[in-house]
Amino acid sequence: VSCAKRAKTPNSELLFLPFRVLLAELEAHQDAWPFLSPVKLKSVPGYRKVIKKPMDFFTIKEKLINNMYLNQENFIIDVNLVFDNCQKFNEDDSEIGQAGHRMKRFFDKRWTELLRK
Numbered sequence: 001v002s003c004a005k006r007a008k009t010p011n012s013e014l015l016f017l018p019f020r021v022l023l024a025e026l027e028a029h030q031d032a033w034p035f036l037s038p039v040k041l042k043s044v045p046g047y048r049k050v051i052k053k054p055m056d057f058f059t060i061k062e063k064l065i066n067n068m069y070l071n072q073e074n075f076i077i078d079v080n081l082v083f084d085n086c087q088k089f090n091e092d093d094s095e096i097g098q099a100g101h102r103m104k105r106f107f108d109k110r111w112t113e114l115l116r117k
């Protein structure tokens, strides 16, 4: 009797699908513009000194595609790093600071919706 073919374990592609969807939503957000690519350390005086661990949505996407996130936690840590760096370097009432707060609120909402389902 042939045993039932073992179901292929869903590869990380499937496991991380929600993250890719969520990241695509972040990138498409109208307030995402300061966070889409790495801050050019030469064009932003002081950034290199103040921000120890720069992070941006493009870098997160690269890490996702290269399966560098071993668990949910590490993905969330990098996304929150984007917003924490923003709050650290930018005044709350600045253009970029305001965009960062709006993006963080959007992410927190979508993340809980994604998890609650």
Ligand SMILES: Cc1ncccc1N[C@@H](C)c1ccc2c(c1)OCCCO2
Residues within 6 Å of the ligand: 033, 034, 035, 037, 038, 039, 040, 043, 044, 047, 086, 089, 090, 096
């Ligand atoms: C997230 C963040 N935090 C602090 C500073 C910059 C950034 N984002 C970078 C991509 C950026 C945004 C706006 C910029 C800029 C660079 O180039 C200098 C000229 C003004 O326009």
